[in-house]
Amino acid sequence: MFSQQLINAVSLGSVYALFALGFTLIFGVLGVINLAHGAVFMLGSYIALLLVEQFSLPILPALLLAMVVSGLFAVLIDLLVLRPLRARNAPHLAPMIATIGVAILVTNIMQGLLGAEVKRFPVGTLPDESLGFGDLHITALQIGIVVISLLLMAGLWVMMKRTQLGRSLRAIAESPKAAALLGIPVESLFYFTSFLAGALGGAAGVLVGLSFNAISPFMGQPMLHKGIAVIILGGMGDIRGALIGGIFLGFAEVFSVAYISSDFRDAVAFGFLFLILLIKPSGLFGKILERKA
Amino acid sequence: MFESWDGFWSTYSALIFGVGINAMLALSIALTLSCGLLSLANAAFMGIGAYAAATATVQFQLPFELALLLGIIFPVIVALIIGVPTLRLSGVYLAMATLGFGEVVRVIILNIDFIGGPMGLNGIPNLTNFWHILLSLLLVIFILWRMRQSKVGRAFEAIREDEIAARLMGVNVTRYKLIAFTVGAGIAGLAGGLNAHYTYTIGPNNYAFENAVEILTMAVFGGANSLLGPILGGTILTLLPEVLRGLKDYRLAVNGLVLIFVVLYLPNGIWNANRFKVWQAKRALKRNVHGGGDA
Numbered sequence: 001m002f003s004q005q006l007i008n009a010v011s012l013g014s015v016y017a018l019f020a021l022g023f024t025l026i027f028g029v030l031g032v033i034n035l036a037h038g039a040v041f042m043l044g045s046y047i048a049l050l051l052v053e054q055f056s057l058p059i060l061p062a063l064l065l066a067m068v069v070s071g072l073f074a075v076l077i078d079l080l081v082l083r084p085l086r087a088r089n090a091p092h093l094a095p096m097i098a099t100i101g102v103a104i105l106v107t108n109i110m111q112g113l114l115g116a117e118v119k120r121f122p123v124g125t126l127p128d129e130s131l132g133f134g135d136l137h138i139t140a141l142q143i144g145i146v147v148i149s150l151l152l153m154a155g156l157w158v159m160m161k162r163t164q165l166g167r168s169l170r171a172i173a174e175s176p177k178a179a180a181l182l183g184i185p186v187e188s189l190f191y192f193t194s195f196l197a198g199a200l201g202g203a204a205g206v207l208v209g210l211s212f213n214a215i216s217p218f219m220g221q222p223m224l225h226k227g228i229a230v231i232i233l234g235g236m237g238d239i240r241g242a243l244i245g246g247i248f249l250g251f252a253e254v255f256s257v258a259y260i261s262s263d264f265r266d267a268v269a270f271g272f273l274f275l276i277l278l279i280k281p282s283g284l285f286g287k288i289l290e291r292k293a
Numbered sequence: 294m295f296e297s298w299d300g301f302w303s304t305y306s307a308l309i310f311g312v313g314i315n316a317m318l319a320l321s322i323a324l325t326l327s328c329g330l331l332s333l334a335n336a337a338f339m340g341i342g343a344y345a346a347a348t349a350t351v352q353f354q355l356p357f358e359l360a361l362l363l364g365i366i367f368p369v370i371v372a373l374i375i376g377v378p379t380l381r382l383s384g385v386y387l388a389m390a391t392l393g394f395g396e397v398v399r400v401i402i403l404n405i406d407f408i409g410g411p412m413g414l415n416g417i418p419n420l421t422n423f424w425h426i427l428l429s430l431l432l433v434i435f436i437l438w439r440m441r442q443s444k445v446g447r448a449f450e451a452i453r454e455d456e457i458a459a460r461l462m463g464v465n466v467t468r469y470k471l472i473a474f475t476v477g478a479g480i481a482g483l484a485g486g487l488n489a490h491y492t493y494t495i496g497p498n499n500y501a502f503e504n505a506v507e508i509l510t511m512a513v514f515g516g517a518n519s520l521l522g523p524i525l526g527g528t529i530l531t532l533l534p535e536v537l538r539g540l541k542d543y544r545l546a547v548n549g550l551v552l553i554f555v556v557l558y559l560p561n562g563i564w565n566a567n568r569f570k571v572w573q574a575k576r577a578l579k580r581n582v583h584g585g586g587d588a
Binding site: 033081084085088090092093094095096097098100101102103104105106107108109111112221225228229232236267269270271273274278 | 385392401545
């Protein structure tokens with residue numbers, strides 16, 4: 001069953017990577033640990049569910065719309081919470097604590113509105129064919145997850161490395177002040193980054209909602225923890241690191257469940273996180289940028 | 294409203310105990326914050342203390358006082374062990390590492406059958422009374438107050454304001470950070486031990502991320518730069534859910550709003566010792582100017 005585990009690991013890992021990508025993007029460009037990213041992820045999942053259930057949209061357009069809405073929501077967080085803190089030059093603790101507040105607020109409002117019970121996508125949302133190679137089964141969903149994740153990540157990579165926009169974003173990551181002096185519209189690119197990160201988080205939410213078929217107001221918190229582990233493994237603010245860290249975590253979890261014990265699944269992520277922090281706090285690829293915001 | 298004092302007490306004793314426990318927890322995280330460390334490990338230390346103390350009374354029938362002492366010693370030892378490597382990290386990296394530590398502790402507790410595993414530890418004797426909590430809180434306040442007056446407190450302040458400058462002045466930064474971390478762990482452990490002995494039951498999920506955040510909220514809300522701030526924060530945020538009963542499902546959402554509001558508009562918390570000092574100094578200055586001459 002080794003190859004079956006391999007496929008499960010790659011598909012789980014790509015979702016982790018996708019989620020962590022938005023997280024790492026915000027940290028890289030805005031210099032903020034956005035602990036509301038899990039809430040954005042949860043919201044994305046619910047929006048897709050709403051579109052599929054109420055408006056009987058096919059899953060792909062629902063995914064795209066969910067990405068747009070979660071992106072806009074992330075911009076709203078930036079506008080209402082992060083921007084005032086930037087303007088005040090608040091210490092780096094402040095945005096972290098404020099975004100925890102946002103996460104608590106959104107989670108509990110969603111729970112109040114929709115109840116705490118777990119919701120599912122209706123049957124038939126996805127084609128249920130699967131490719132079989134001998135004992136090996138790859139579902140359409142697993143292929144979809146990997147393809148969509150890889151496309152989004154490749155798109156982001158090309159944008160960051162090859163376009164003027166990406167160059168500007170990298171300049172801001174280096175130093176927002178210097179970037180502003182060079183005439184880069186820093187503030188609007190902050191919003192753009194938030195949108196992008198939110199959209200990626202929302203996409204991850206939809207994919208996780210589909211693959212575990214369980215959507216609840218509380219799904220964001222555990223994912224957030226995984227995301228933290230991934231970006232620390234890969235190095236904070238590093239796109240390549242988020243990708244490799246995500247896949248790595250997917251592998252570590254799937255194989256520890258398969259070959260050691262399911263009890264320690266959640267400990268794997270944080271065991272690694274803890275180890276990496278002690279041995280190489282900058283992560284596998286990162287360099288520590290102590291930016292005093 | 295109540296027939297007697299007994300009626301009031303049986304309804305609200307858990308709430309009043311909670312105020313004391315949460316004040317101690319808020320003070321414990323304010324201590325590490327006062328040294329410029331954002332450590333989110335206090336919920337885990339509280340858990341270690343709670344489990345150590347409850348195991349002592351439930352499994353080994355040790356006296357309560359000894360159990361509480363173990364509830365302080367265990368987290369302190371763990372803090373010493375993980376503190377040395379962890380405290381090299383700063384800022385958000387430390388926050389992430391301590392968050393990871395909390396998860397590791399949770400999963401370890403979850404997998405030890407001797408202390409109940411996922412079922413938690415049940416049937417803990419109800420030994421905590423009002424005086425235990427009051428005395429512990431006063432003791433904690435006294436120790437922290439003495440610390441602030443001493444060389445240690447000044448070293449904390451120097452490190453918080455500028456770590457490099459403090460090191461250049463000859464402050465042993467690592468040592469003082471470790472002191473803040475372990476004393477904080479001890480206080481959190483004491484709170485955990487006391488808490489476990491009036492809730493009858495504890496579980497591994499009682500000391501997870503949400504609780505770490507709650508403790509942080511109380512300290513930040515009250516104002517982490519003074520002793521009074523965290524106590525106020527702990528008290529108000531413990532009583533708030535009771536007052537907001539009418540909101541039902543949205544009660545916890547208010548906590549989130551409070552957190553955002555405080556960070557945005559009251560960056561130093563509701564009790565800002567510095568503001569008070571500035572006001573006092575201004576008054577003194579005015580008095581000197583007006584009544585000056587003969588002094």
